Amino acid sequence: MDEEQPLSAPLLPPGKVPTGIPGFDNLTYGGLPANRSTLISGSSGSGKTIFAAQFLARGITELDEHGVFVTFEESPEDIRRNVASFGWNLAAWEEEGKWAFVDASPDPDEEVVEAGEYDLGGVMARIRHAVTRTGARRLAVDSLSAVFSQFQDPSVVRKELFRIARAAREMDVTAVLTAERTEEYGPIGRYGVEEFIADNVVVLRNVLDEEQRRRTLELLKFRGTDHQKGEHPFVIEADRGVVVIPLTGIPLEQRSSNVRVTSGNPELDDMCGGGFFRDSVVLVSGATGTGKTLTVTHFLAGGARLGDRGLLFGFEESREQLVRNAAGWGVDFERMERDGALRVHCEYPEARGLQDHLLRVKRMIEDFAPQRVVIDSLSALERVGPPKAFRQMVIDLTSFIKQKSITGLFTNTTPTLVGGTSVTEAHISSLTDSIILLRYVEMFGEMQRGLMVLKMRGSPHDKEIRQVTIDASGMHLGEPFRSVSGILSGNPVPSREELARLEGLFPQE
Amino acid sequence: MSTKGRTDLDHYVLKLYVTGRTPRAERAIDNLRRLCKDELEGCYEVEIIDVLEHPQLAEEDRILATPTLIKQLPPPLRRVIGDLSNSDKVLLGLDVRRRDSRVQGEESLG
Numbered sequence: 376m377d378e379e380q381p382l383s384a385p386l387l388p389p390g391k392v393p394t395g396i397p398g399f400d401n402l403t404y405g406g407l408p409a410n411r412s413t414l415i416s417g418s419s420g421s422g423k424t425i426f427a428a429q430f431l432a433r434g435i436t437e438l439d440e441h442g443v444f445v446t447f448e449e450s451p452e453d454i455r456r457n458v459a460s461f462g463w464n465l466a467a468w469e470e471e472g473k474w475a476f477v478d479a480s481p482d483p484d485e486e487v488v489e490a491g492e493y494d495l496g497g498v499m500a501r502i503r504h505a506v507t508r509t510g511a512r513r514l515a516v517d518s519l520s521a522v523f524s525q526f527q528d529p530s531v532v533r534k535e536l537f538r539i540a541r542a543a544r545e546m547d548v549t550a551v552l553t554a555e556r557t558e559e560y561g562p563i564g565r566y567g568v569e570e571f572i573a574d575n576v577v578v579l580r581n582v583l584d585e586e587q588r589r590r591t592l593e594l595l596k597f598r599g600t601d602h603q604k605g606e607h608p609f610v611i612e613a614d615r616g617v618v619v620i621p622l623t624g625i626p627l628e629q630r631s632s633n634v635r636v637t638s639g640n641p642e643l644d645d646m647c648g649g650g651f652f653r654d655s656v657v658l659v660s661g662a663t664g665t666g667k668t669l670t671v672t673h674f675l676a677g678g679a680r681l682g683d684r685g686l687l688f689g690f691e692e693s694r695e696q697l698v699r700n701a702a703g704w705g706v707d708f709e710r711m712e713r714d715g716a717l718r719v720h721c722e723y724p725e726a727r728g729l730q731d732h733l734l735r736v737k738r739m740i741e742d743f744a745p746q747r748v749v750i751d752s753l754s755a756l757e758r759v760g761p762p763k764a765f766r767q768m769v770i771d772l773t774s775f776i777k778q779k780s781i782t783g784l785f786t787n788t789t790p791t792l793v794g795g796t797s798v799t800e801a802h803i804s805s806l807t808d809s810i811i812l813l814r815y816v817e818m819f820g821e822m823q824r825g826l827m828v829l830k831m832r833g834s835p836h837d838k839e840i841r842q843v844t845i846d847a848s849g850m851h852l853g854e855p856f857r858s859v860s861g862i863l864s865g866n867p868v869p870s871r872e873e874l875a876r877l878e879g880l881f882p883q884e
Numbered sequence: 885m886s887t888k889g890r891t892d893l894d895h896y897v898l899k900l901y902v903t904g905r906t907p908r909a910e911r912a913i914d915n916l917r918r919l920c921k922d923e924l925e926g927c928y929e930v931e932i933i934d935v936l937e938h939p940q941l942a943e944e945d946r947i948l949a950t951p952t953l954i955k956q957l958p959p960p961l962r963r964v965i966g967d968l969s970n971s972d973k974v975l976l977g978l979d980v981r982r983r984d985s986r987v988q989g990e991e992s993l994g
Contacts (some may be wrong), residue, residue, distance in 0.1 A: 479948050488977030490913070491966030496903030497947030504939030525948070550933050 392513075392549045395433025396426070398619030402603045403594065407575070411598075412540045414519075414570060417579035422590065422611050423553040425461075426579065428454065429616045430551045430742050431474060432463040432582045434513045441473045442513035443505040445498070447521040451476040461616045481525050489527050495535035499542060504544050514548040514675050519572065520555035520565045533568045540572045540863055550859070560768035562842075563595070574598050580606065587728065608767055611728045616759040620733060620771055621814050636746075636782050638676020642852040643811075646828050646837040652808065655832070656751075656783035661813025665824055666843055667786040668692070668700055670811070671749050676706040679716040680846040683746035688736060689721035690755035691788065697721070697751075702850045719741050729760035733768045737775055749777055752786040753803070769803045788846040807833040815842070816856065825856055896920075896928035897957035897980075901942060903935050903950040908967050914952035915968035923980055955979070 391405030392476035399407045407413050407430075417423040431442030454476075455465045463563050468474035479498050506514065516539065543550040554569035556562065559580045563570040570576050574595040582589050607692035609619040633773075635650035638657075643649040649659055689697050697719060701708045711717035720739060727735070740748060743814050750756075756764050769785075776783040785807065796874040810829040815822050824843035828836045850882060900907035900916055913932060920928050935942040935950060945954060948965075955962040955978045964977035975982060 409974050477943070480900065480945055485963060487962045488973055489966050490973035490977060491969035493949040493951060494903070494907055495948055495964045496950035497901055499941045499944050500903065500935035501943050501947070504943065851909060
């Protein structure tokens with residue numbers, strides 16, 4: 376047998392078959408290479424059977440492409456039951472000739488004795504028959520590794536699996552083959568051969584990271600076609616199965632516009648060189664009470680005045696409190712909501728996992744189609760998941776917002792009152808386009824507030840630390856704290872001239 | 885086919901699934917014929933099924949490997965895969981004792 380012959384002999388450049396699995400087709404720039412086989416490898420519970428079934432199900436529901444599912448592991452009955460919750464009625468599709476099982480699952484009551492040479496001609500004939508009978512364009516084989524456990528001679532199985540992959544190609548079907556792996560970062564397949572059987576390799580992982588389950592998908596090998604590298608988070612949603620969250624699938628289309636939008640505060644606009652950029656994300660970072668929520672309020676109210684819709688995600692304060700705060704500065708959030716200019720969504724950060732938060736935020740953005748999005752605060756979400764997952768979420772959300780030409784404003788609450796950076800700042804400062812720092816400045820026993828535009832990508836900006844005053848009409852930026860050093864580190868040291876000036880600023884009553 | 889006074893439990897119904905007429909398939913068929921003649925002395929039925937011609941039957945019997953020999957009767961159902969070149973294993977798989985040992989067994993019973 377010539378099983379070592381490469382299966383990807385270059386024929387025509389293959390097209391792509393959309394899987395219909397949300398996010399996956401973005402990642403792969405169109406889906407799975409048509410008429411090729413793709414290995415989906417993962418540990419048990421990683422979702423590979425669901426992925427395989429979903430590939431067939433979406434083919435039926437979206438493209439009316441029929442599918443054949445070969446199962447070497449679970450019984451068809453188990454699979455029918457397990458995927459019913461996703462809304463896939465396999466029995467009905469089988470009835471309609473759109474879906475066919477080839478049941479190659481082991482019968483535990485039946486002992487098989489091997490007496491001489493054999494091949495897997497039986498299952499091959501059954502696969503061909505099922506494909507012909509249903510006119511299938513899609514084939515799923517779950518799993519290659521399970522075939523090994525049914526036979527004593529691994530060399531026969533190895534040879535036969537190559538034949539199945541080759542036959543899939545002859546039959547003009549796009550195949551998804553699953554493989555079982557024992558370690559999340561170990562060999563691709565348990566039997567060391569699985570990865571060579573298919574043209575492409577996708578790895579599903581289910582990693583326990585700081586007590587949180589994190590599922591990721593990686594396109595390890597995607598022959599001759601464009602695809603996104605790296606591990607991309609995915610979730611298995613109760614009603615639609617695998618949903619992949621492309622991290623970097625979007626930035627290619629990312630536009631960086633030169634259009635400026637107002638921050639809602641003319642003085643801050645000046646400091647930023649004429650406002651925020653429209654397709655950008657601004658991080659406003661500071662301790663509690665330094666004016667972050669006020670900055671948010673200005674940003675939303677300023678947008679609403681120009682007809683922009685704003686979407687505010689509150690993860691720190693209740694809805695009532697946000698409304699009350701805004702009212703204190705003369706902004707009526709409730710009326711803005713009635714006018715359709717604003718939507719406020721508050722939720723406990725711990726109510727769901729990071730990936731679920733991300734999906735929900737994205738869905739609501741899709742639904743409401745705002746021009747402005749605020750997350751208040753991002754740091755509240757940070758405590759929900761491990762740093763890596765948090766960072767991925769921020770990357771994804773940032774890309775998503777920019778791609779939609781939305782202006783994003785994220786707040787970050789620093790843990791210490793004076794000075795100090797937070798973990799969140801350190802993690803995500805490189806991901807946002809602009810950073811505004813709000814700081815307390817302690818002078819002569821008085822707490823004052825200061826604001827600084829630390830970073831403004833692609834634009835000159837005021838680099839001074841300005842004094843902030845807050846009254847019933849909102850935030851005002853005053854004189855720079857000239858000749859005071861050490862504000863950002865929390866230890867301001869005023870110069871002698873500044874001392875004199877500051878004394879003048881705060882006359883004794 | 886005559887049962888020559890034996891009980892139904894001594895009547896074997898066998899099915900041999902093969903893929904096409906390959907040398908391996910022919911070998912399996914020859915091996916099975918010889919074995920039946922030697923060990924089952926005429927009280928057997930054999931059906932040979934080519935999965936390429938009858939994939940639906942292969943589906944019903946859930947055939948994976950070829951050749952596959954199925955002992956349908958007497959119960960329990962047994963499966964033996966391979967070209968049946970190892971006759972000891974075939975007999976073991978079919979739950980058939982070799983004729984000489986069976987004769988001895990009958991004697992000891994008597």
